Amino acid sequence: MKKPNFFFIGAPKCGTTAMANWLQEHPRIFMTQRRKEPMFFDNDIFNPDRMSLKQYESLFRKADDDHLVVGEASTSYLRSLEAVQNILEYSPSARFLVAVRNPVEMAPSVHAQLMYTQHETIADFEEAWQAQEDRVQGKRLPSNSRNDPASLMYADVCRLGEQLERLLGQVSRDRVMVVFMDDMKADSRRVYLDILDFLGVPDDGRSDFPSANVRKRVKLPVLGKMLAYALQYKRLLGLQGVKTGAFLKLHAWNEVPMARTEPDEQFRKELIDCFEEDILLLGELTGRDVSGWLR
Structure with missing residues (x-):
C-alpha cells in the first residue's frame, strides 16, 4: 500500500468535485x-463517521507502483484548524491543492448544498445569512447540525483568504497550488495541465472536462432523509463503498436542478462589505487581481 502524498483540501463549491473526478x-x-x-x-470538525487509521489507509490499498501520485480530496481540511498539521505529521512532504472562488458567489452555493443534504432548514439564503448570529448562540439550529454549527457560519466557511494564509503559514509555497474557479470555467484543459505539472504527472490527453456537483435540490425531503439514514447505516456496517442500483436510482430520481437566484443589490453590498478584507487578502496571497469581485 502507498500512503497518500497529495491532498485536495478545499474549498467546497469551488469546482473541487469536478477536478477530483x-x-x-x-x-x-x-x-x-x-x-x-x-x-x-x-479532528476539530464534527464527523460521526470518522474512520480509524486502519480504515483510512485501506482506502489506498489498491494504489501501486503505476501511480505516481496518491491522494484524497476532503474540502473540510482547508477550514479546519488542525487538519494541515495532522496531514504533515502523517505525510511530511505532502502537496496541497486549493480551489477558490468569489465568496459572494460561494456563500449562496454552500447554502444550497446544505439545503440539499438537509443540514440547513432555512430555504432563503438571506434569512439563513442573517441567522448566523443566533446560531453562534445555539439558536435556530437544525436538529442534525447541532454538533457542527460551524458549517452554517457562511461568513467563516467562505473566508478563503484567511484559510489560505493559515495554510501558507504551515507549508512552503512550492508545495501549494491555488486554482481559481473562474480559470477552470474559462479553460479547463489549461488548469488541468497546470495541476498535472504541479503533481509531476504526464499529460494523459484528456479533452473532456464535465462539471460535477451542480446546484440541486431534493424533490421529497422525507425520502432524502431516509436515504441519508440508509447511507449512515451502511457506513456503520463498513459498507460505505457498496453501491446498489436501487439506492442510486432513488437518489437520482429525488434530485432536480436548482435555479440560481441572485441576491438583490442591497444584500449583495452587505456580502461584499463582509468579505472585502478577505478578498483583498486572497488577492495579495495569490498575486491575483480580484478587485472585480468587489464591484
Whole structure:
C-alpha cells in the first residue's frame, strides 16, 4: 500500500468535485474512490463517521507502483484548524491543492448544498445569512447540525483568504497550488495541465472536462432523509463503498436542478462589505487581481 502524498483540501463549491473526478481518471494518479471525502485529519470538525487509521489507509490499498501520485480530496481540511498539521505529521512532504472562488458567489452555493443534504432548514439564503448570529448562540439550529454549527457560519466557511494564509503559514509555497474557479470555467484543459505539472504527472490527453456537483435540490425531503439514514447505516456496517442500483436510482430520481437566484443589490453590498478584507487578502496571497469581485 502507498500512503497518500497529495491532498485536495478545499474549498467546497469551488469546482473541487469536478477536478477530483478528472484526476481520479488519470492512469498515473490514485484518488480514493470508496469514500470521496474521507475527512480523516480534521479532528476539530464534527464527523460521526470518522474512520480509524486502519480504515483510512485501506482506502489506498489498491494504489501501486503505476501511480505516481496518491491522494484524497476532503474540502473540510482547508477550514479546519488542525487538519494541515495532522496531514504533515502523517505525510511530511505532502502537496496541497486549493480551489477558490468569489465568496459572494460561494456563500449562496454552500447554502444550497446544505439545503440539499438537509443540514440547513432555512430555504432563503438571506434569512439563513442573517441567522448566523443566533446560531453562534445555539439558536435556530437544525436538529442534525447541532454538533457542527460551524458549517452554517457562511461568513467563516467562505473566508478563503484567511484559510489560505493559515495554510501558507504551515507549508512552503512550492508545495501549494491555488486554482481559481473562474480559470477552470474559462479553460479547463489549461488548469488541468497546470495541476498535472504541479503533481509531476504526464499529460494523459484528456479533452473532456464535465462539471460535477451542480446546484440541486431534493424533490421529497422525507425520502432524502431516509436515504441519508440508509447511507449512515451502511457506513456503520463498513459498507460505505457498496453501491446498489436501487439506492442510486432513488437518489437520482429525488434530485432536480436548482435555479440560481441572485441576491438583490442591497444584500449583495452587505456580502461584499463582509468579505472585502478577505478578498483583498486572497488577492495579495495569490498575486491575483480580484478587485472585480468587489464591484
